[in-house]
Amino acid sequence: xxxxxRNRRLRTNETIRSLVRETILSPSxxxxxxxxxxxxxxxxxxxxxxxxxxxxxxxxxxxxxxxAKLNLKTVLVFVKVPDHLKxxxxxxxxxxxxxxxxxxxxxxxxxxxxxxMTDVALDPYSxxxxxxxxxxxxxxxxxxxxxxTEMSCSHAEVGADIVAPSDMMDGRxxxxxxxxxxxxxxxxxxxxxxxxxxxxxxxxxRDALDSAPVNSINVPKDKxxxxxxYHNRIEAIRETRMDIDEGxxxxxxxxxxxxxxxxxxxxxxxxxxxxxxxVSGEYAMIKAAAEKGWLDHDAVMMEQVTAIKRAGAxxxxxxxxxxxxxxxx
Numbered sequence: 001x002x003x004x005x006r007n008r009r010l011r012t013n014e015t016i017r018s019l020v021r022e023t024i025l026s027p028s029x030x031x032x033x034x035x036x037x038x039x040x041x042x043x044x045x046x047x048x049x050x051x052x053x054x055x056x057x058x059x060x061x062x063x064x065x066x067x068a069k070l071n072l073k074t075v076l077v078f079v080k081v082p083d084h085l086k087x088x089x090x091x092x093x094x095x096x097x098x099x100x101x102x103x104x105x106x107x108x109x110x111x112x113x114x115x116x117m118t119d120v121a122l123d124p125y126s127x128x129x130x131x132x133x134x135x136x137x138x139x140x141x142x143x144x145x146x147x148x149t150e151m152s153c154s155h156a157e158v159g160a161d162i163v164a165p166s167d168m169m170d171g172r173x174x175x176x177x178x179x180x181x182x183x184x185x186x187x188x189x190x191x192x193x194x195x196x197x198x199x200x201x202x203x204x205x206r207d208a209l210d211s212a213p214v215n216s217i218n219v220p221k222d223k224x225x226x227x228x229x230y231h232n233r234i235e236a237i238r239e240t241r242m243d244i245d246e247g248x249x250x251x252x253x254x255x256x257x258x259x260x261x262x263x264x265x266x267x268x269x270x271x272x273x274x275x276x277x278x279v280s281g282e283y284a285m286i287k288a289a290a291e292k293g294w295l296d297h298d299a300v301m302m303e304q305v306t307a308i309k310r311a312g313a314x315x316x317x318x319x320x321x322x323x324x325x326x327x328x329x
Contacts (some may be wrong), residue, residue, distance in 0.1 A: 023310040026300075027071040027325045031117065031275070031317040035208050036060060036103045037080045046203035049280055050287045052319050054080055056103060061110040070325045075113040076164060076317055077103050080209045081124050089143075090125035091131055093151045101158045108159045118155040120148050120165040120176075129206075129213040131167040131226060137218040139226055145172040152176045152190075162189035162250070168196050168226045177247030184240060191275060192248035195236035195262055198227035201255045201281030208280065231310050236262045237269055244272055250315065255279040257304055260311040267312030275315040276308050283319040298327060 010020050035054040037044065042056035054097050055063055064075065080101040085092040092098055102119060107116050121131045122144065128134050132144035144167065153164040163180075165172050180188050206212035213221060228235060240251050251270065253263050254277035267274050282304070290297035301320050308316050318324070 023306055025306060025309060025324065025328050027329070029297075029309060029314075029316055029323040030059075030071060030072055030325065031074045031076050031315060032067055032072050032321045033076045033078060033317055033319060034060065034063065034103075035078050035080060036099060038082060038099060046204065046208045048207045048284055050291070052208075052283070054208065057106050060103060060106050064107050064111045064114055067322070068111045068114060070322060070329070072321055072325060073113070074117065075107065076117040076119065077107070078119045078209055079103065079124055083210075084126075086125055086127040088127055088324065090122035090147060090151075093122065093125045093147070094154055096154060096157070098154075101154060104155060104158045104160050115161045117162040117164045118160045119157070120151050120163050121167040122147065122213040123167075124209050126211075126220050127214070128216070129211050130220065131223065132169060134219065137220065138218065141169050141171070141226075145169045145175050148172050149175045149179045152188075153179055153185065156180060156183070156185040156188040161187065161192050164191040164193065164252075166193040166196065166254075168193065168223075168228070171246070173243045173248050174246035188245060189249040191250040191252060192243040193249065193254055193277075194240040194243040194251040195229050195259070195266065196252070197230045197253045197259065198222065198224045199230060199258070199279070199281075201258070201279045204280035204284045207314065208288060230258075233262060233265065237265060240266050240270060242293050244270060248272070250275050252277060252317075253284060253313075256308050256316075257282055260307060263308070263311040263313055273314040274312055275317060276311075276313040278305065278316060278318040278320065280319065286320075298323070302327065 010016055037054045037056055039056040040058055043059055044054040046052050104116050107114055123131045130139055132139040155163050250273045252275040253259050256276045256278040263276055286300055289295045305324055
């Protein structure tokens, strides 16, 4: 009862505020997404993602060493595949000497303790830009799952610590888990994109990897037949429960800020680590608004990543990871 309880006493200065702060960020909270391309000495800025780059393997080595110095310990690897290597079944994804497989080796050789997560989906390898095999205008589930399973084992073979299926095919987590067990990769983890919504926030990412669905007859124009409808909440719980039952070690909600209600719901319901992907569109919006002088870049960045953790995220995949860590260190 006022005045016995004056809440402002604990807001008097920054020292007191930090003493009672409920949500604390640390470098170990973050996954750093990395975009890899073929070539040498390649550092290409992504036009829709200012100050974020595609890197060739030689510069990848330097990058992960820099991350380690910042105490950032986990990366999530994506590859930009040349068009001539793309086809409907993502054949190049299974190449034991493919760009993803070589990237994992480079990272592990450069920083053996770095946790390497690998993207498992067909869209970077697909001539149609979809996360699965296209037949008669439909993304087919089970054949796609079989290919994703082979991809996962290929990544584990070269040293990936955690595979991250981002495709939203039904049943692929069980297929991958059983295959990893059968192949002896019992310690390889699975981070399932369990509640991945068909969001408009992914545009810059597809620019980064040239992986947007192609505009052609009999090719679905979007990914709404497999990614989740953003109107739905209960469905996210169902999807997450199924992935956990099938063997997922970590579950993910994607995107971030617009889906914090889903993050909290999943965190309250399940007892596994919850990851959130603060996606390319979220990054690009802050960058664009800050460039216009409409907001304080670092202040909004810190507020958003803190909100993601406050909502229940144990792990945050973010293009801001290096910037955040430089501020909090």
